[in-house]
Amino acid sequence: MNTLIERSWLRADGRKGIRNTLVVAYLVECAHHVAREIQMPYRESGAHLIGFSGCYPNDYSFRMMRSLCTHPNVGGVLLLSLGCEGFNRNGLRDAIRASGRPCELLVIQNSGGTRSTIASGRERAEAILTEMASQPRGPMLTSELCVGTVCGGSDGTSGITANPGIGRAFDQLVKAGATCIFEETGELIGCEQIMAARAATPALAAELTASVEKAARYYTTMGHGSFAPGNADGGLTTQEEKSMGAYSKSGSSPISGLIKPGDVPRTGGLYLLDVVPDGEPRFGFPNINDNAEIAELIACGSHLILFATGRGSVVGSAISPVIKVCANPETYRNLPEDMDVDAGRILEGRGTLDEVGAEIVQSIESTAAGHPTASEALGHQEFVLGYKSFSPIGPSCHPTYQ
Amino acid sequence: MASDCIQLSPTDNIAVLTRSVGAEDAVRIGDATFSFPQALGLGHKIACRAIQPGEKILKYGAPIGSATQAIQVGEHVHLHNMKSDYLPTYTLEAGREFHATP
Numbered sequence: 001m002n003t004l005i006e007r008s009w010l011r012a013d014g015r016k017g018i019r020n021t022l023v024v025a026y027l028v029e030c031a032h033h034v035a036r037e038i039q040m041p042y043r044e045s046g047a048h049l050i051g052f053s054g055c056y057p058n059d060y061s062f063r064m065m066r067s068l069c070t071h072p073n074v075g076g077v078l079l080l081s082l083g084c085e086g087f088n089r090n091g092l093r094d095a096i097r098a099s100g101r102p103c104e105l106l107v108i109q110n111s112g113g114t115r116s117t118i119a120s121g122r123e124r125a126e127a128i129l130t131e132m133a134s135q136p137r138g139p140m141l142t143s144e145l146c147v148g149t150v151c152g153g154s155d156g157t158s159g160i161t162a163n164p165g166i167g168r169a170f171d172q173l174v175k176a177g178a179t180c181i182f183e184e185t186g187e188l189i190g191c192e193q194i195m196a197a198r199a200a201t202p203a204l205a206a207e208l209t210a211s212v213e214k215a216a217r218y219y220t221t222m223g224h225g226s227f228a229p230g231n232a233d234g235g236l237t238t239q240e241e242k243s244m245g246a247y248s249k250s251g252s253s254p255i256s257g258l259i260k261p262g263d264v265p266r267t268g269g270l271y272l273l274d275v276v277p278d279g280e281p282r283f284g285f286p287n288i289n290d291n292a293e294i295a296e297l298i299a300c301g302s303h304l305i306l307f308a309t310g311r312g313s314v315v316g317s318a319i320s321p322v323i324k325v326c327a328n329p330e331t332y333r334n335l336p337e338d339m340d341v342d343a344g345r346i347l348e349g350r351g352t353l354d355e356v357g358a359e360i361v362q363s364i365e366s367t368a369a370g371h372p373t374a375s376e377a378l379g380h381q382e383f384v385l386g387y388k389s390f391s392p393i394g395p396s397c398h399p400t401y402q
Numbered sequence: 403m404a405s406d407c408i409q410l411s412p413t414d415n416i417a418v419l420t421r422s423v424g425a426e427d428a429v430r431i432g433d434a435t436f437s438f439p440q441a442l443g444l445g446h447k448i449a450c451r452a453i454q455p456g457e458k459i460l461k462y463g464a465p466i467g468s469a470t471q472a473i474q475v476g477e478h479v480h481l482h483n484m485k486s487d488y489l490p491t492y493t494l495e496a497g498r499e500f501h502a503t504p
Contacts, residue, residue: 156445160418164410164462190488194464235419235445237479238486241466248410248462346408347420347444353410 002176005369008140009075012100016140017072018303018368019046021319022129024078024121025069026051027092028085034114035080038121043379045129048318050295050383057086060277060388063262067299069096069103073319075132076102078125080117083109102131140368143177143268147364148297148305148320149249150183152290155310155328156234159245161356162308162327162343167251168357169306169364170270174253179265181300183273183293185215186286187246190239195247195272198255203396207258208272215276222281249308258397260390261296267400273300283387291315291382294322304367306360314338316375318383323363323373325356340374405430407448411463416447416479418461436476447479459484 009017024047026035032051039049050068052061069077069092077096081089089105096103104124111117149166151158170180188195192212199205236242256269265271275296276286287293290313294305298320305320307313310327312335326332329344341359345351351359367373406429407417417431422443428435431448447461453473458465467484477483 156443160408160410160420160445190486191464232481233443235443235447235480237447237481237484238467238488240464240486240488241461244462244464244466252463349420353408 002142004140004142004145004365006139007137008368009072010136010138011072013070015072015301016138016144017074018140018370019073019319019321020075020132020135021073022047022076022078022125022132023069023074023319024049024125025065025080027065027079027081027087027089028055029053030082030085031080031108034108034117034121037118038078038080038125041122042125042129047125047129048381048383050318050385051080052087052385054387055085057088058387058389060261060390061385062088062092064295064299064385065092066095067262067264068295068319070099070101071298071301071319073303074101075135076128077104078121078128079103079105080121081105081107083107102128104128141177142173145173145364145368146179146181146265146301146303147173148181148183148273148294148300148302149308150290150293150297150305151246151249151308152315153309153311153313154246157327157344157347158308158310159248160327161346161353162310162325163245164248164353165341165343165346165356165360166249166306166308166325168353169360170249170251171253172357172361173364174251174268174270177268179268179271179301180251180253181259181265181271181273181297181302182250183275183297184246184287185211185272185274185276186219188212188243189216190241190243191247194240194244195250195255198253200254200256200269201396201399204255204258204399207394207397208255211258211272211274211276214274214278218276218281218286222285249306256400258393259300260393261388262299263393263398264301266398269400271300273297277388278391279389282389286388288386289384291317291384292386295383295385304364306364308343312338314375314380315382316373316378316380318381321367321373321376322380323360323367324375325360337378338374405432407431407450409450410461413463414460415449415451415453415457416459416461417450419444419446419448431476434476438478442478449473449475449477449479451475453479458487
């Protein structure tokens, strides 16, 4: 197996990271300002701000925060609580410490208020950063890499260049033993049978189909249709054709499993992330923006994210770098500082899908080696986390894991 | 193929326009040149093989519907000569019933 990088961060739980991030996390919106003030001076030292705004506890958001704070790219964590919110702060701190990471918890109501909490928070941030600097380093194989993909700001070029280009890159990564995750079952309505045919087992095929049917019911109940008249103007004729454009990001490897937010695949392969909540629609729109999906991909272990965009999204993310694969050559020229890969060059006869796929793999390798992506260099650290509810996945969803 | 189209999978019987073309413009598809009576935008599909009525239309190597009539090489493939084969397994009513069930 080929070595991806020589100096990854070796975590106590056996996982390996491509970044060594200090996460500063607020556990309710009321602690957001204090957390941001603590984090700001250490941005250049790799401090990222994340958090959960809600006052009322929720199993999904706790699981998300635990998965994110123990992500292999995270070296240490500072938690900020107001004091009276419902979040299980001690449970989160204990889980982070059990993962072998330094973790401190400050409760504003017990720390003398805003100024003194900021002051003691900065002292603790420096202490954690010092401890993080002595984290052991060592080689990481391609087979140990986990890559997620998302599309946003799509246009007519997305399904022709960036999405199938990412699919080519995924095929190479899966062949090398890496873990690849695609998502948004709501955009796969119409190609569930095509997708099910690639499942590793018949039982998994049934789970994949059921996840898309669940998404269809969920979005239909919420009044969101899938195939709009404007799609036909753009040359798309059928529902299944439109969905194939998004689905093409998954490449052509067999599908190894179906996971939900916070589930970390135990073996390499290609996985579908089911982002649509189970049960009755309860907390509104499933994913309010692209960053909600990115956070879920990261919570499933993604070391980095491939983001296909046609109209031109500029976002990055906390914790894991985002590689922007630009589908539209005009957008690439308009927003050059925000884009990493010019997939739209295919449309101008300056490359093939295979060449773009190879360039995406190269970009992954250099990002893993520490080279900042465009959004990372610009300081983008978008993060959003809301309320959801999920039932755990069944054994047929991850057949390769015994 | 070096042309104004891209074939997304070698098994596809259609190619996708990589640029917008005007009515009666010369459009290169592989080694052949075609033209269309109307302007077509980037992303529209052109048959790169002869397609029989009822035959699956393949894009990304996957069936995205089937032909409702015979389609010649170089013909525009869209709502007028192909249809969806997708049978939704859900309806708004079924969705409401599903979510009303405890």
